[in-house]
Amino acid sequence: MGRKVAIVGTGQTKHKARHSDMNIVELINQAVNRCLENAELTINDIDAILIGNMEHFEGINLSDMWASDASGALGRCGMKITTGGSTGTSLSSAAYYYTASGLFDTVLCVGWQKQNEGDTTAGLVSATDPIWERASFAGAFGTFGGAATQYMMETGLTPEDAAKVAVKNKRHGRLNPYAHLHLDISVDDVLRSPMLAYPIRMLDLCPASEGACAMIMTHEDNVKKVTDKPAWISASVCRHDSAFTGDPPFFLDLRTLRSAAKEAYATADIKDPMKDLDIIELYEPVTWAELSFLEALGIGEGGKVGELLAQGVTSIEGSLPVNLSGGVLCTNPIGATAMCRVAEAAIQIRGEGGERQANHKVNTALATGYGGNWWSDLLILKSSL
Amino acid sequence: MSDKNKNVEKKIARDIKYRALLEFKYSAGKHASYFFQQLRDNKKLMASKCPKCEKAYVPPRPACPECFEANSEWIEAGPQGTLVGFTVVEFPFLDPTTGKTKEVPYGYGFIILDGTATKFAHFLDETDLNKLEAGMRVEPIFEEERSGNFADIKYFRKIADSE
Amino acid sequence: MKKVGIIAVEQTKFEAARVESGFSDLVFETSGPAVKKAGLTRDDIDQIVTASQDFWDGRTISNFAVSEACGSYLKPESKVAMDAAMAVFYGLARILSGAYKTGLVTTHCKMSQGPQNVIYNAVFDPMYQRQLGLDFVNAHAFQARAYMEKYGVGPEQWAEVTVKNKKNALKNPKAMDGRELTIDDVMNSPMLADPIKELDCMPVSDGSATIIMAEEETAKKLCDKPVWIKGFATYMDNYYFGDRDLAEVGALEKSAKRAYKMAGITDPKKEIDVVELTEFFSYQEPMWAEGLGLCDRGKGGDLIKDNISTQDGSLPINASGGVLAGNPHTVAGMVRVIEACNQLTGDAGEYQKDGAKTAVVQSTTGPCGQSQCVMVLSTD
Numbered sequence: 001m002g003r004k005v006a007i008v009g010t011g012q013t014k015h016k017a018r019h020s021d022m023n024i025v026e027l028i029n030q031a032v033n034r035c036l037e038n039a040e041l042t043i044n045d046i047d048a049i050l051i052g053n054m055e056h057f058e059g060i061n062l063s064d065m066w067a068s069d070a071s072g073a074l075g076r077c078g079m080k081i082t083t084g085g086s087t088g089t090s091l092s093s094a095a096y097y098y099t100a101s102g103l104f105d106t107v108l109c110v111g112w113q114k115q116n117e118g119d120t121t122a123g124l125v126s127a128t129d130p131i132w133e134r135a136s137f138a139g140a141f142g143t144f145g146g147a148a149t150q151y152m153m154e155t156g157l158t159p160e161d162a163a164k165v166a167v168k169n170k171r172h173g174r175l176n177p178y179a180h181l182h183l184d185i186s187v188d189d190v191l192r193s194p195m196l197a198y199p200i201r202m203l204d205l206c207p208a209s210e211g212a213c214a215m216i217m218t219h220e221d222n223v224k225k226v227t228d229k230p231a232w233i234s235a236s237v238c239r240h241d242s243a244f245t246g247d248p249p250f251f252l253d254l255r256t257l258r259s260a261a262k263e264a265y266a267t268a269d270i271k272d273p274m275k276d277l278d279i280i281e282l283y284e285p286v287t288w289a290e291l292s293f294l295e296a297l298g299i300g301e302g303g304k305v306g307e308l309l310a311q312g313v314t315s316i317e318g319s320l321p322v323n324l325s326g327g328v329l330c331t332n333p334i335g336a337t338a339m340c341r342v343a344e345a346a347i348q349i350r351g352e353g354g355e356r357q358a359n360h361k362v363n364t365a366l367a368t369g370y371g372g373n374w375w376s377d378l379l380i381l382k383s384s385l
Numbered sequence: 386m387s388d389k390n391k392n393v394e395k396k397i398a399r400d401i402k403y404r405a406l407l408e409f410k411y412s413a414g415k416h417a418s419y420f421f422q423q424l425r426d427n428k429k430l431m432a433s434k435c436p437k438c439e440k441a442y443v444p445p446r447p448a449c450p451e452c453f454e455a456n457s458e459w460i461e462a463g464p465q466g467t468l469v470g471f472t473v474v475e476f477p478f479l480d481p482t483t484g485k486t487k488e489v490p491y492g493y494g495f496i497i498l499d500g501t502a503t504k505f506a507h508f509l510d511e512t513d514l515n516k517l518e519a520g521m522r523v524e525p526i527f528e529e530e531r532s533g534n535f536a537d538i539k540y541f542r543k544i545a546d547s548e
Numbered sequence: 549m550k551k552v553g554i555i556a557v558e559q560t561k562f563e564a565a566r567v568e569s570g571f572s573d574l575v576f577e578t579s580g581p582a583v584k585k586a587g588l589t590r591d592d593i594d595q596i597v598t599a600s601q602d603f604w605d606g607r608t609i610s611n612f613a614v615s616e617a618c619g620s621y622l623k624p625e626s627k628v629a630m631d632a633a634m635a636v637f638y639g640l641a642r643i644l645s646g647a648y649k650t651g652l653v654t655t656h657c658k659m660s661q662g663p664q665n666v667i668y669n670a671v672f673d674p675m676y677q678r679q680l681g682l683d684f685v686n687a688h689a690f691q692a693r694a695y696m697e698k699y700g701v702g703p704e705q706w707a708e709v710t711v712k713n714k715k716n717a718l719k720n721p722k723a724m725d726g727r728e729l730t731i732d733d734v735m736n737s738p739m740l741a742d743p744i745k746e747l748d749c750m751p752v753s754d755g756s757a758t759i760i761m762a763e764e765e766t767a768k769k770l771c772d773k774p775v776w777i778k779g780f781a782t783y784m785d786n787y788y789f790g791d792r793d794l795a796e797v798g799a800l801e802k803s804a805k806r807a808y809k810m811a812g813i814t815d816p817k818k819e820i821d822v823v824e825l826t827e828f829f830s831y832q833e834p835m836w837a838e839g840l841g842l843c844d845r846g847k848g849g850d851l852i853k854d855n856i857s858t859q860d861g862s863l864p865i866n867a868s869g870g871v872l873a874g875n876p877h878t879v880a881g882m883v884r885v886i887e888a889c890n891q892l893t894g895d896a897g898e899y900q901k902d903g904a905k906t907a908v909v910q911s912t913t914g915p916c917g918q919s920q921c922v923m924v925l926s927t928d
């Protein structure tokens with residue numbers, strides 16, 4: 001392998017529905033500066049900037065060009081990587097590879113979205129095939145609805161189980177000052193919220209947010225000079241699928257994530273994920289996804305994930321907290337969403353989680369990204385390698 | 386200074402409105418062109434098939450995802466199929482073919498057409514959830530006047546005698 | 549640093565409008581043959597990098613459409629939303645990290661499908677620049693004029709570039725627009741945005757291109773003559789035109805300096821055999837040549853007259869016909885890489901430069917060459 005790489009700083013904006021006081025480049029700049037501050041570095045310590053969003057949402061073509069002074073790319077290597085929902089983890093992995101390769105010593109990656117400046121729905125529709133899928137595509141919730149009915153029938157899990165995910169993550173989100181939604185809700189609130197597409201109700205779904213998230217990575221010889229609490233990258237795996245929404249055999253038994261977990265667990269020496277992982281930051285675009293994606297990670301398989309949730313195992317007090325940040329259900333600036341997962345995993349390892357810090361010491365953290373056509377990214381971070 | 390002027394001074398430009406008209410002409414591609422021609426002329430749903438693993442795909446496409454072989458063969462799929470996932474959409478959604486929000490509720494389902502390896506997403510005529518279930522047999526209902534596009538299939542509906 | 553070699557290349561024939569082909573058709577037309585040429589199957593491809601632009605495709609997540617065409621089913625794929633040479637860079641980094649041994653890099657663009665002016669205009673910020681009606685042509689007219697005024701390289705010399713490259717393309721079966729032109733033809737073509745005329749501009753085209761790369765041992769095992777990526781660098785310049793001197797090529801000079809250093813090149817004028825650069829407009833060929841240190845600043849206009857950059861010259865530039873002969877945005881930089889590889893492996897057919905051992909490739913993304921990258925390729 002190449003050089004060992006660690007995350008040595010994270011920074012994010014407050015995520016909210018509308019940042020009317022900041023334009024796109026100001027938003028990016030705020031996350032970059034907060035990240036530099038957290039790492040106690042300056043832009044002169046950075047060799048390359050990796051940036052990404054979903055271009056159609058704001059209608060800015062080659063958005064990395066406009067952002068070049070705000071992101072710090074000016075006079076450096078600047079590169080744009082975009083893969084839809086998984087943009088943030090695609091950027092995280094790229095920063096890792098560039099640093100490990102020896103091409104750059106210290107790399108900053110930043111994901112952002114200012115969704116409410118444009119037409120999110122139109123942006124999402126244009127993700128689907130123009131010939132085959134756009135006319136019938138019913139937005140994210142239509143696809144998830146169809147997928148969730150299938151998952152319900154196969155596992156016997158119910159809308160109440162899914163609602164508990166929303167209640168848990170919204171409770172975690174209230175402890176996270178950067179989270180977009182700070183909501184105090186009950187299972188009944190979820191089950192009474194407006195039906196979007198059976199069984200998906202309004203409170204089952206993630207919001208549309210504006211925000212940016214950044215991270216800095218550097219290589220093993222440099223890490224000690226920068227921080228005494230690095231979050232080392234132990235595994236980084238990506239799996240894509242084929243070109244049409246209907247291709248994967250089981251919608252919510254995410255074969256891309258299952259395949260990624262197998263490789264990542266082998267690389268990071270995870271034998272029993274329930275025991276060996278201390279926290280998980282999962283990209284759950286909808287409540288149902290947290291249930292089924294955990295199964296794909298080998299946790300609570302066969303529908304038992306509902307019991308784990310009910311017993312509080314995945315809550316902040318539990319032995320394997322999932323989405324201490326509040327998850328995607330609280331915060332969803334798409335180009336930053338997946339990076340928020342990795343950043344939160346690093347924050348927990350670095351002990352910087354404040355009120356939402358896990359009760360136990362976090363040595364091993366798993367973060368996922370989800371996007372495109374049921375694609376998965378998976379990173380495992382450790383306090384030492 | 387009059388009150389009116391004060392108001393003008395206080396108002397800061399926060400939003401810059403910009404409207405871009407992005408009109409595209411997408412090539413359907415060889416496979417879709419053939420599919421829609423057969424749909425229009427013969428009410429047939431054609432699947433592209435991998436000569437190596439023999440899986441058949443709808444929507445048809447140039448390459449097999451698993452084998453990376455050219456999908457050089459065609460078979461007739463369905464037209465009947467099995468409903469494996471469904472929902473009833475209750476939230477108005479933009480229909481990109483008309484630019485208008487779609488009337489709700491409407492049924493939306495994933496259907497494995499007989500003989501294929503993939504699920505085909507299309508509308509369902511049923512909007513009563515109690516009358517939809519996974520494993521249900523469904524068939525496409527075609528438009529009388531077909532022009533060679535996705536809308537030539539009006540929707541899928543339950544096959545009457547499939548109890 | 550470990551070595552990474554390019555072991556197979558493939559490009560489509562470029563055409564003004566590939567109406568019969570969708571994105572996945574276009575990609576599979578090059579990815580399938582490239583994998584076979586490399587003597588591999590999809591199982592042997594460890595990772596995939598694609599390059600495409602959501603705006604040109606009219607599709608959010610434009611790599612979504614080409615999933616099976618690029619072979620990414622249950623594999624690590626990522627999309628670089630810049631010129632495809634940057635995707636080659638990312639593929640290289642992934643292999644150098646030690647995580648992967650092989651990689652497929654593919655790119656596609658169909659310029660014929662979208663509203664070009666709107667797509668170009670959307671590059672500019674909505675507050676200060678869009679209302680000026682900036683598009684690709686008139687934005688670059690600013691740069692052409694700045695170059696002309698500061699360095700004295702002007703329209704007649706740019707016209708020579710068009711004449712040369714379109715003529716070069718006559719020998720390239722993949723090129724779209726090979727033809728015999730005179731300087732007068734170019735000078736008399738319609739003025740689009742002074743000083744840029746119609747025949748100074750790249751034509752609209754559709755196509756795709758794919759390369760297969762591998763780390764040293766694998767490359768040697770699979771290929772008689774791998775083309776090694778010896779140097780690579782990329783830098784970003786200012787965005788607002790008012791923030792930079794458009795006649796200058798700072799990002800390109802920095803990229804060239806770093807790439808040459810990595811590759812051990814001390815005198816580019818002497819040590820390079822062939823050059824493929826990304827000239828969206830004719831004025832850019834002499835301008836980028838100067839930035840690459842192939843001649844002194846302001847002397848880029850003499851390269852054709854002195855029989856240096858011509859197809860049979862001492863340092864052919866765009867012997868393939870270049871972007872002026874028709875390569876779409878995003879794909880253009882990958883075609884430069886492929887043409888350079890063909891020269892180094894002796895596969896450039898009628899426009900082969902005898903004994904070519906070292907090639908330099910330049911590509912750019914963004915308005916007026918804002919982001920630049922330089923690659924040094926060699927068979928040594």
Ligand SMILES: [Zn+2]
Nearest residue numbers: 435438449452
């Ligand atoms: Zn097959």
